[in-house]
Amino acid sequence: MQLTQLTHGQQGVVESITSSESSAKRLADIGFVRGARLQMVRPGDPCIVRIDETCVGLGFGHQKHIYVGGS
Amino acid sequence: MRTLPRAATGTASATIALIGNPNTGKTTLFNRLTGFNQRVGNYPGVTVERTTGKLKCSPSDRPITIIDLPGTYSLSAGSADEAVVLDALSGRIRNTPTPDAICCVVDAKNLRRNLFLVTQLIELGLPVIVALNMTDLAQAAGIEIDENELAKALGVPVVPVVATRAIGVEELCKALTESTEGDTPPAPVVFPEEVNVHIDRLVTRITRSSDERSIAPPPRAIIAQALLTPGGFHEHRLLLEYGDELAVSLATSRHQLSKIGFRVAEIEADARYAWIGGALARCQTSSKLRDISLTEKADRVLTHPVSGLVILILIMGAVFQSVYAWTAPLIDIIDAAFGELGVYAAGLLPAGALQSLITDGVISGVGAVLVFLPQILVLFLFIAILEDCGYMARAAFLLDRFMRFLGLNGKSFIPLLSSFACAIPGIMAARTIENTRDRLLTVVIAPLMSCSARLPVYMLLIAIFVPNTQLLWGITNTQTIMLLCMYFVGIFTALAVAFVLKRTLLKGESQPFLMEMPTYKWPSPKTVFHRVADRGKQFCIQAGTIIFAMTIVIWALGYYPRPASIAASYEQQRTTLEAEISEGFASLAAAASSDLGILEDSLATDIETLSARFAEFNQQFTDTIEGEGFEEGSEAYVAAVSAYQQRVDELTGSSPLGEYALAHYHLSTSTSAKLNEVDRREAGDYLRQSFLGRIGHFIEPAVSPLGWDWRIGTAAIASFPAREVVIGALGTIFNLGGEQDEGSSTLRSTIVRAETPDGEPLFNLAVALSIMVFFALCCQCGATLATIKRETNTWRWPVFAFVYMTGLAYVMALVTYQVAIRVI
Numbered sequence: 001m002q003l004t005q006l007t008h009g010q011q012g013v014v015e016s017i018t019s020s021e022s023s024a025k026r027l028a029d030i031g032f033v034r035g036a037r038l039q040m041v042r043p044g045d046p047c048i049v050r051i052d053e054t055c056v057g058l059g060f061g062h063q064k065h066i067y068v069g070g071s
Numbered sequence: 072m073r074t075l076p077r078a079a080t081g082t083a084s085a086t087i088a089l090i091g092n093p094n095t096g097k098t099t100l101f102n103r104l105t106g107f108n109q110r111v112g113n114y115p116g117v118t119v120e121r122t123t124g125k126l127k128c129s130p131s132d133r134p135i136t137i138i139d140l141p142g143t144y145s146l147s148a149g150s151a152d153e154a155v156v157l158d159a160l161s162g163r164i165r166n167t168p169t170p171d172a173i174c175c176v177v178d179a180k181n182l183r184r185n186l187f188l189v190t191q192l193i194e195l196g197l198p199v200i201v202a203l204n205m206t207d208l209a210q211a212a213g214i215e216i217d218e219n220e221l222a223k224a225l226g227v228p229v230v231p232v233v234a235t236r237a238i239g240v241e242e243l244c245k246a247l248t249e250s251t252e253g254d255t256p257p258a259p260v261v262f263p264e265e266v267n268v269h270i271d272r273l274v275t276r277i278t279r280s281s282d283e284r285s286i287a288p289p290p291r292a293i294i295a296q297a298l299l300t301p302g303g304f305h306e307h308r309l310l311l312e313y314g315d316e317l318a319v320s321l322a323t324s325r326h327q328l329s330k331i332g333f334r335v336a337e338i339e340a341d342a343r344y345a346w347i348g349g350a351l352a353r354c355q356t357s358s359k360l361r362d363i364s365l366t367e368k369a370d371r372v373l374t375h376p377v378s379g380l381v382i383l384i385l386i387m388g389a390v391f392q393s394v395y396a397w398t399a400p401l402i403d404i405i406d407a408a409f410g411e412l413g414v415y416a417a418g419l420l421p422a423g424a425l426q427s428l429i430t431d432g433v434i435s436g437v438g439a440v441l442v443f444l445p446q447i448l449v450l451f452l453f454i455a456i457l458e459d460c461g462y463m464a465r466a467a468f469l470l471d472r473f474m475r476f477l478g479l480n481g482k483s484f485i486p487l488l489s490s491f492a493c494a495i496p497g498i499m500a501a502r503t504i505e506n507t508r509d510r511l512l513t514v515v516i517a518p519l520m521s522c523s524a525r526l527p528v529y530m531l532l533i534a535i536f537v538p539n540t541q542l543l544w545g546i547t548n549t550q551t552i553m554l555l556c557m558y559f560v561g562i563f564t565a566l567a568v569a570f571v572l573k574r575t576l577l578k579g580e581s582q583p584f585l586m587e588m589p590t591y592k593w594p595s596p597k598t599v600f601h602r603v604a605d606r607g608k609q610f611c612i613q614a615g616t617i618i619f620a621m622t623i624v625i626w627a628l629g630y631y632p633r634p635a636s637i638a639a640s641y642e643q644q645r646t647t648l649e650a651e652i653s654e655g656f657a658s659l660a661a662a663a664s665s666d667l668g669i670l671e672d673s674l675a676t677d678i679e680t681l682s683a684r685f686a687e688f689n690q691q692f693t694d695t696i697e698g699e700g701f702e703e704g705s706e707a708y709v710a711a712v713s714a715y716q717q718r719v720d721e722l723t724g725s726s727p728l729g730e731y732a733l734a735h736y737h738l739s740t741s742t743s744a745k746l747n748e749v750d751r752r753e754a755g756d757y758l759r760q761s762f763l764g765r766i767g768h769f770i771e772p773a774v775s776p777l778g779w780d781w782r783i784g785t786a787a788i789a790s791f792p793a794r795e796v797v798i799g800a801l802g803t804i805f806n807l808g809g810e811q812d813e814g815s816s817t818l819r820s821t822i823v824r825a826e827t828p829d830g831e832p833l834f835n836l837a838v839a840l841s842i843m844v845f846f847a848l849c850c851q852c853g854a855t856l857a858t859i860k861r862e863t864n865t866w867r868w869p870v871f872a873f874v875y876m877t878g879l880a881y882v883m884a885l886v887t888y889q890v891a892i893r894v895i
Contacts, residue, residue, distance in 0.1 A: 021301055021336035026505070026585060028340030029144035031184040035344070041367070042374055046471050046481070046584040053180035053212055054587055055370070057468040057481070061583025 003049070003058070003066040006040035012068030013037050019065040030056055032066060085135045085251040086168050087126070088160055090192065091176030092185050093142035094461070094589035096204045100176055100234035101139045102597045104244065128244040135251060138170065144184070146191045146292065147300050147339075154304055160195055161290050172198040172250040174243075179209035179216055179231070180590075182355060186225075186347045187340075193227060193258040194292040198250045201229045202243055207236070208590070213358035220354035226256040235595070261346040262295075265331060266338055269324040270295045276320055280313055298324055299339045366590045370465070374588075379469050386462075390453045391491070394446050401445035409438030424630065432626030437619055441611070443795070446523045448607050450492035455602040458485075459594035464586050471584045477566050478573025480504055481584045483513040487565070490520035494855045496606060498862055506582035512572055514862060515872045518855050519565035521558045521847055524795040528846045529557050531798060532839040535822060560847045564879065625789045625796065629763040637760070641753040645746065652742045656735065663731040674728070681722070681732030682739065688718050689740075763789060777845065777881070778838040778888040780827060787845065794851035837891035841884045849880035 006012055014036045017024050027033075031051040042048040045060040058066075089104075091097040105124025122139040129135035140160075143153045155164070162169025173192050177185040193199050203218055222229040228246050232239035262270070273294050281288035289309065297305040298321060310318055325335050372378050413434045420426040457463050463485055471481030482504045490497030497517040504510040521529075533553050540549045573581075660675040692715040695701070701708040723729035758764045767785030774784035783801070790797035801822070825833040850856065856869040863869075 022303070023583075024336055025145075025147055025300060025303070025340070028337075028344075029147065029184075029187065030585065030587060031181075033340045033344045034337075035348075041370070044376070046468060048370070048374060048468070048588060052183055053178075053209075053214075054184065055366075057464065057471070057584055057586045057588055059471060059475075059481075059584030061581075062585055063583075 001068060003038075003040075003047075003063040003068055004043075004060065006043065006068065008040060008043055011037065011039045012070060014066060015069045016067045017065055018067070019062065023062065023065070027062060027066070030054075032056075032062075038068065085129075085133060085171040086138060087135060087172045087174055087247055087251065088138050088140055088170035089174050089176065090140045090156060090160070090188070091142060091202075091204075092144055092178060092181075092188060094587060095142070095176045095178040095185065096234045097142060097176045098139065098598050099595050100202060100204060100232065100240075100243075101137065102595070102601075103234055103237055103240045104137055104247075126244060126247060128241065129248055135248060137174075138167070143188070145188055147296055147303060147305075157293065157296075157305075160192075160197070161293065170197060172200065172247065174200045174202055174247055174250075176202045176204050176234075179203050179206045180212055180214060182214075182216065182221075182351060183344070183347055186350070187343050189225065189227075190259065190261055190343050190346065191292065193225065193256075194295070195290055196255055196258070196292075198255050199225075199227045200243070200246050200250050201225065201227060202234075203229055203231045204234050206231045207233050207238075212364070215356045217354045221350070224259070224350035224354060226259060235592070259346065262338070262342045266299075266328065266333070266342070269328060270298060273298055273317075273320055273324060277309070277313060277317065280316070295339075297321065299335060301325065301335055364590070366461075369591055370588065373462070373465050374468055376469075379465070383466055383469055386457070387488075390450070393453070394450050394492075398445035398449055402442050405442050405444065406438070409434060409441070412438070427630060428623065428626055432623050433619065437615065442527070443523045444607060444610060446526070447492050447610055448603055450489075450523070451496070451603050451606045452599065454485075454489055454492075455599040456594045459592075459598050459602075461589040461591045464588050467586060468584070468588065475581060475584075477569045478577075478581065479512060479569055480506065480509045480581055482586065483509065486513050486517055487520055490517040490522060493522050493524070493610070494518040494520065494852065495858045498855070498858045501862070504582075508577045508579045509581055511863065511868065512569055512577050514859055515572070515868060515875075516565040516569050518850055518852065518872060518876065519561050519568065519848065521561040522852075524793065524852070525557070525846055527795060527798050529554055529843055531822075532843055536834070536836045536839040557843055557847050560844060560883075564848055564883075568875070568879075625763070625792075625800065628766075629758055629761050629789070629800075631761060633757060634760065637753065637756050641749055641756075644749050648742060648745055648749065652738070655738050655742075659731055659735055659738070663728060667727055678728055678732050678735050681726065681728055682735040684722060685719065685733060685736035686740075688715060688722070691715075776888070777841045777884045778892070779841070780833055782825075783833075783838075783842065787842075787849075787851075790851050792851075792853040794846055794849070797846070797851075836895055837888050840891050841888035844887045845880045845884035847880075848876060848883055850876035 003012075014032060014034055016034060017027060017032060019027060031054060032038075036051055039050045040047065041050050041055055045063070046057045047063060048055050048057055050056075089097060089101055101122070101124065104126055106127055124137050124139070126135040126137055138159065140156045141153070143156045145153075146157045146160075147153070158164050159167055160170060160173065173195070175189050175192055177189060189199070189201060201221070203216065203221070206216070209216065216231075218229045218231050228250070230239055230243045230246050232243055234240070260267070270291065274288075274291050277294060278288045293305050294309070296303065297309045300306060306321065328335055328338070373382060413430045416434060417426055417430045420429060454463075457466070466488075467481040467484050469481075470484045474481055474483055483501070485503075486497045486500040488497075489500050494517050497520070498514050501510050501513040501517065504513060533550050537550050537553045542548055542552065656675070660678060663669070663678065664674055692711065695711055696708065699707065701711060719733070723733050726732070759768075763785055764781075766788060767781040770784050770788065771781040774781075774787070779787070786797050786800040789800035822834050823832070827833050850873045856873055859869040859872055860866055
């Protein structure tokens with residue numbers, strides 16, 4: 001499912017990222033790669049997602065390209 | 072693998088680059104390693120800040136310099152800041168030596184992401200030392216790291232530190248000193264064999280082509296970035312250097328890689344994170360139980376769509392309130408100091424061009440600018456604190472939706488906020504916006520925010536033309552509301568311009584929001600101090616150079632030419648007046664002599680002495696009135712007047728010469744007033760035919776629809792290099808010698824008294840509004856335009872900003888005036 005569908009506190013593992021190459025690169029730099037475990041801290045647009053110990057603010061334009069699976 | 076050319080070991084000095092992800096405590100660690108021994112500057116050609124410092128414990132015979140590089144997540148170079156990092160590391164920046172070693176600061180809580188950069192750095196072929204920072208916070212979050220295992224996996228030394236509490240700093244110093252003399256360990260192989268084959272092939276090709284042209288080939292890591300980041304910065308630059316031949320090689324390699332199942336853009340991230348995953352499995356254990364951190368608790372309120380916004384507005388309100396409330400006394404002190412300095416300098420120098428240049432030009436011009444230093448410092452203090460504690464990212468997060476509606480980006484908020492102090496740091500802060508269009512848009516609307524230099528214009532005109540009526544039971548008054556309105560004129564115009572530009576000239580998809588929300592921390596006083604001091608220094612340098620120079624230019628334009636005909640005609644008027652006076656005095660003495668029958672000689676001096684007493688009485692009277700601040704018509708004022716009158720009458724009656732002395736006194740005051748009037752008219756004539764005055768008359772038809780006369784128009788033109796110059800320019804132009812500032816009662820009274828040729832008052836509320844609106848929207852700031860040029864690397868955008876802002880300012884001032892004269 002898309003990252004946008006995660007609810008508050010729900011966790012997931014990144015399955016794929018369908019962004020453009022430059023966006024994907026930027027997301028990868030900050031930790032969004034296949035296999036990364038994340039948790040939705042504040043859903044919305046933009047949302048806040050936690051990866052490891054980092055919270056990242058993420059606009060809808062990025063969220064809709066990140067597909068996650070259940071943990 | 073090719074290693075970079077390095078300074079041979081044993082040379083007299085060494086350089087270490089300090090690098091790391093944003094929010095890893097890099098700056099704090101830098102301060103720990105260098106103490107106050109730092110220098111801040113810019114990289115040549117680009118305005119990315121470069122801070123250097125001397126390593127505290129470096130051996131005396133071999134000083135080690137540390138360069139603090141901008142925070143970056145990777146070397147892929149998405150923004151201007153990131154490009155500088157890789158250039159600095161590979162010695163591709165003029166006057167910046169290739170570092171002898173790299174110290175990478177790593178956040179122990181976020182090893183996975185931080186090691187991404189570390190693995191990229193190790194491939195550069197320089198010695199790397201990992202400073203494992205925030206180990207205390209990692210432990211608190213239940214993360215245990217075995218640094219020896221980590222060092223073994225990476226093949227480089229790892230030193231655990233807690234920068235905020237100075238733990239491990241000595242060990243790090245030692246490791247850094249040793250590193251500059253040690254060998255470079257081989258980098259771990261993170262890319263799959265198939266990818267390495269292609270990178271090597273490209274390296275061979277580029278090296279051959281470089282050798283043919285005898286230039287230094289780029290390091291392997293950069294070539295790898297060019298291959299693996301299609302459309303990226305490094306590819307773009309290598310193509311410029313090596314041309315089409317390379318483009319073909321890149322395309323071939325990418326095609327072959329994708330044929331065997333790789334997605335080129337994902338290779339690097341996949342390979343590195345896979346390698347990191349393996350390394351972390353050996354050296355990091357984290358307990359499943361995780362406490363909810365203070366940051367998360369705070370963010371439940373601070374990033375909440377309702378409570379977060381309310382708090383944001385309250386914080387901004389408090390910041391602006393303090394910027395204006397706290398700085399008033401300081402501003403008065405600086406103002407007074409420059410006034411004194413002007414008077415002192417005038418006393419030292421003989422009257423003439425030099426005195427005029429120093430007092431009217433330099434001291435009043437530079438003083439007019441330095442007066443804003445306190446406000447700029449206080450605003451920067453708040454911005455530095457908000458930034459350092461981690462709140463700015465939340466503000467950007469909260470405002471992202473709103474900003475996006477206007478075509479901006481959450482990240483635009485910080486540059487726009489800074490622009491209220493001064494557009495220059497604001498424009499520079501826009502560097503963090505990766506998307507070029509979003510960045511440009513932010514840069515061109517930032518100067519519309521009412522910066523502190525507009526304040527004196529508002530203050531002067533509002534104080535004169537807006538009645539001060541208390542509103543809302545004394546909480547506020549009409550003048551404050553008017554000031555606020557001027558701020559909103561700028562803000563709303565900026566938002567409207569953004570809205571329009573985003574749908575026309577800068578059309579295109581905005582980059583979605585992507586920003587780390589750092590852990591909240593107490594702002595470090597040292598970091599905050601450095602930021603504020605730095606800004607203050609740059610501001611003073613600016614005032615001392617550009618504004619200084621422009622002031623001289625304006626002064627010269629207003630002072631020259633000085634035709635002898637004017638001097639001659641006024642000299643003659645003066646001689647005539649002086650002759651009249653001595654004649655008047657002589658006839659007084661003659662009348663007294665014939666009336667009273669006394670010898671003339673002593674009589675004239677006696678009359679003069681008595682007349683001087685009358686002057687003394689008058690001086691005492693005016694001192695009382697001004698000193699006590701008696702208002703005309705008030706009871707105390709009337710009492711003072713009658714007391715003065717009584718002393719005059721007594722003195723008149725005390726001697727038979729009294730009547731004559733009083734007449735002598737009146738004659739001398741009226742003639743000195745006449746002489747002053749002649750001086751003023753002379754100054755006015757000089758100005759009218761000066762270069763500035765001629766320009767003013769030339770533009771008068773253009774500014775008269777705004778309700779301005781040629782003098783206001785000239786002042787507006789004179790303030791092109793810096794809008795704050797307008798105050799001094801108005802003073803000069805109204806024959807007052809250019810020393811008037813916004814607190815000066817003389818400029819105020821001159822403005823009130825100034826008349827049009829028809830004898831109507833020149834200034835009224837409509838004219839004041841039109842001037843204020845013009846200054847709110849115009850781009851009268853050479854330094855801003857120069858900064859836009861530097862930041863965008865073309866003259867197109869500063870020219871655009873100037874044209875659209877001046878056009879907008881003119882039209883809006885026109886509308887304001889034409890509406891105002893019909894309504895008021």
